[in-house]
Amino acid sequence: MPTRRLFLGACASLALTPALALVPGRPVRIGLTPAFLHDQHGTLEAWRQYMEAKLLQRVQFLQRDSYRETMDLLRLEKIDFAWICDYPYVHLREQVRLLAVPVFQGRPYYRAYLIVPAQLPHANSLLELRGKIFAYSDPYSNTGYLVPRYQLRMAGEDPGRFFSRTFFTYSHRKLIEAVADGLAQGGSVDSFVWDSLNKVKSDITRRTWVVNQSPEYGFPPFVAHRSVSKESFAAMQGMLLAMSTDPQGKSLLQRLNLDGFIAGDPRLYALVTKMMGEFGEE
Amino acid sequence: MRGIFNLSFRYKIPLWGGFLIVATALIISSTLIFGAYHDLERDLLRNATTQGETMAHTLVPAILQDHVWHAYELIRAPLRGASQENPVRAESLLVLDPKLQVYVSTRPETMPMLADFRQLSAEHAGIASDIAGLGKDTAVFEPEGSDYLFVATPIIDEQTRLGTLLQIYSKKILLPRFLESAEKAAWVTFLVLSVLLPINWYWGQRTATPLLRLTERMEQLGRSLPAELPTQIYDYQDELGRLFHAYNRTLQQLREKTLIEREVIHSERLVALGRLAAGIAHEINNPLLGMLTSINTLRHHGEPDARTTRTLNLLERGLTQIKETVAALLVEAKVNSRDLSPQDVDDLRTLIAPQAHKRSVSVTWQSDLEISVPLPSTLVRQVLINLILNAVQATDEGGAVQVNIAQLDETLSFEIVNGGKMLTESQTEHLFEPFINAGETGRGLGLWVCYQIVKQLGGNITVHSAMREGESMTRFSVNLPLKTLS
Known part of the structure; x- marks a missing residue:
């Protein structure tokens, strides 16, 4: 039933008739995770309105504090689309389809930054943080959890015992703050979040030093639940991909610190799959 | 010391009054200042207790879920929300686990997670056992000689002690507020003094001047009769005014007495003179009359020559003058x-x-x-x-x-x-x-x-x-x- 309405909306969008009134009924529900800057409510609202105008459909954003909650919403089909981290994507790939991949600094990739408090002496590598306090962002974050643990495992260490104490901040942005305040002596953070924050709030990032950069990973993608109709899928994907060609869309992308979206390929995330395999996950 | 008491009333009254005014002003203002300081400290402790208990309650789920970051956000909120001027602002807050290890603190650089509270400083070590033995209520610790106040609130979830919230306040934060009220009090004192001291000086002069005049005159009294005191100098009916009247009355009586004495002496002298004159006149009159009769007899019966007649005339004129003078003296x-x-x-x-x-x-x-x-x-x-x-x-x-x-x-x-x-x-x-x-x-x-x-x-x-x-x-x-x- 809901998909049928969505289908109508998608048709309207494809027909490129923006003069049509919004289709009443259930809105398009998009889940957002703290994969990007958390306090961009103005930008998000502008983006939502942009989407409504393009899709001719009511759009609802659902923000949750942890990846887990967004993943649960997807599983329970409480949302149709979601912008999630690559790790949850791989985790949920049986239930979701890759919709679009954001392009950051010209490429659909990002990295993990190892950051430490900007003070001397400081650790220059992950292995120098032995016995220290380490901050993870989210148990379902690739760069904020999986990457450092994988690196330790590769170095022959037990990630469970390597640090004296670890904790989750459930947001990359908060993780940067935790390291900046010295609460943790090290942390692994999404390079996209750190770079974006560095643009708008350099007073926080300035108190951290990036001492190591990981290899590239596929950028946290937009996914669609498999239950979403082809038409809706296409409408949404078309809207996202077209953003960089549209002045309003371009300005929004700028505010999100992104260059645009591409359709992407699941193979972008092969590395994550490999790392998960290392920890016995599928 | 004696020199002060020997001072003239002209200085002593204003000095003593001034001293009392200044002393009163200082005592009152310092009482107010210290009262304000204690109020401030009491407010601080009350706020700290309320804040601690509220916060301890909200910290329970964070600690149960081991959500360090959330706990950190909770304890750092009062430091972020409070304005710089807020005097009751904690310097740092920390959560201790039951083993007295730092669970999280707002000063990770000096009080990092997992640090043993007892190892932080001697001051901390001193109150560690008190914190461990804390009951259900918030307690305040003020180690002797310390610049800090420690407000400890137990974090309890259904009988289980999860840890302790410790708010650390620097006593120095009270100082600017203290100085502010001290400055206000100083200004008020200054204003009060600038009004009261001139009044006191004027009043002192008003009291001292009549006293000085009175003293000057009383000192003269033994030697001569001084002038009266003009009553307009001090025209009131209090003791000083009455003293003035008494002085003037005494002076008046003394004057009258002197006058009477002088009159008595005068009239006694006149009486004596009168008696003397009368006595002499009688003594002179008898021989005088005889002499005049003799001259008369000689002139009529003695046939005197011209020279003798001239001499007799001379004698007669002289004696007659004596007679007239005596007659004039002897008023009959x-x-x-x-x-x-x-x-x-x-x-x-x-x-x-x-x-x-x-x-x-x-x-x-x-x-x-x-x-x-x-x-x-x-x-x-x-x-x-x-x-x-x-x-x-x-x-x-x-x-x-x-x-x-x-x-x-x-x-x-x-x-x-x-x-x-x-x-x-x-x-x-x-x-x-x-x-x-x-x-x-x-x-x-x-x-x-x-x-x-x-x-x-x-x-x-x-x-x-x-x-x-x-x-x-x-x-x-x-x-x-x-x-x-x-």
């Missing part, structure tokens, strides 16, 4: 004379007129004598003539003399008032003595004679010489009783 009141009548007054006017005219002095007469009074007219006329002529002589040319004659009951009074120079003190003192005022106009016996006559008639004669409305005035007053001779 017991002469038979008719009573004084209004006609005598008219005669006197006629007699005086030429003399007055000569000196261009106007003489004003005022008499209510309508019938004869039993007083010997010859003597009374002599007294009046002497006094009026004296007055005319004493008055400047073109001046005026006032003669008043009045009969009051059994007394005949008359006053002769003239302008002219005031009598000097020594003149007044020896006024009625013979030969004192001898000069161009006579032998100086006029007033002596007046005095003797008035005394013999049982009356009195007084003189009053004073300045009145810028003009000098001398008044002779005579009172004669009408009974004595009847």
Whole structure:
């Protein structure tokens, strides 16, 4: 039933008739995770309105504090689309389809930054943080959890015992703050979040030093639940991909610190799959 | 110290008053300042307790879920939300686990996670056991000599002690507030003092000045009679005012006493002089009369030659002068004379007129004598003539003399008032003595004679010489009783 309405909306969008009134009924529900800057409510609202105008459909954003909650919403089909981290994507790939991949600094990739408090002496590598306090962002974050643990495992260490104490901040942005305040002596953070924050709030990032950069990973993608109709899928994907060609869309992308979206390929995330395999996950 | 008490009241009263005012102002303001400081401290502890208990409650789920970041966000909220001026702002907050290890703190650099609270400093170690033994309520620890206040609140979830929330306040944060109220108090004190001290100084002067005047005069009192105290200096009815009145009254009595003494001495001297004069006159008169009779006899029966006759004439003239002088000294009141009548007054006017005219002095007469009074007219006329002529002589040319004659009951009074120079003190003192005022106009016996006559008639004669409305005035007053001779 809901998909049928969505289908109508998608048709309207494809027909490129923006003069049509919004289709009443259930809105398009998009889940957002703290994969990007958390306090961009103005930008998000502008983006939502942009989407409504393009899709001719009511759009609802659902923000949750942890990846887990967004993943649960997807599983329970409480949302149709979601912008999630690559790790949850791989985790949920049986239930979701890759919709679009954001392009950051010209490429659909990002990295993990190892950051430490900007003070001397400081650790220059992950292995120098032995016995220290380490901050993870989210148990379902690739760069904020999986990457450092994988690196330790590769170095022959037990990630469970390597640090004296670890904790989750459930947001990359908060993780940067935790390291900046010295609460943790090290942390692994999404390079996209750190770079974006560095643009708008350099007073926080300035108190951290990036001492190591990981290899590239596929950028946290937009996914669609498999239950979403082809038409809706296409409408949404078309809207996202077209953003960089549209002045309003371009300005929004700028505010999100992104260059645009591409359709992407699941193979972008092969590395994550490999790392998960290392920890016995599928 | 004694020097201070020896100071003049002029300084002592304002100094003492000033000292009391300053001391009171300082005591009150310092009480207020320290009161404000204690209020501030009490507010701080009350706020800290409330905040601690609220926060401990919200920390429970974070600790149960081991959500360190959330706990950190909770404890750092008061540091972020509070403004810089808020005096009751904790310097740092920390959560301790049951083993007294730092669970999380707002100062990770000095109090990192997992650090043993007892190892942080001696101060911390000192209160560690108290924190461990904390009951269900918030407690405040103030280690001796410490700059900090520790407010410890247990974090309890259904009987289980999950840890302790510790708020650390620097006592130094109270200092700016303390200084602020101290400054305010100082200003108020300054204002109060700037009003009260001049009032105190003025009041001190007002009290001290009359006292000083009084003291100066009292010190003079033994040596001479000082001037009166003008009552307008201190015109009130308190003790000082009464002292003024008492002083003036005493002074007045002393003056009167001195005056009476002087009068007594004066009249005693006159009496003695009178007796002396009378005695001498009698002693002289007897041989004198004999000598004059002898000269007369010699002239008529001795057939003296021309030279002897000249000598006899010379002797006779000399002896006659002695006789007249003695007669003048020896005032004889017991002469038979008719009573004084209004006609005598008219005669006197006629007699005086030429003399007055000569000196261009106007003489004003005022008499209510309508019938004869039993007083010997010859003597009374002599007294009046002497006094009026004296007055005319004493008055400047073109001046005026006032003669008043009045009969009051059994007394005949008359006053002769003239302008002219005031009598000097020594003149007044020896006024009625013979030969004192001898000069161009006579032998100086006029007033002596007046005095003797008035005394013999049982009356009195007084003189009053004073300045009145810028003009000098001398008044002779005579009172004669009408009974004595009847």
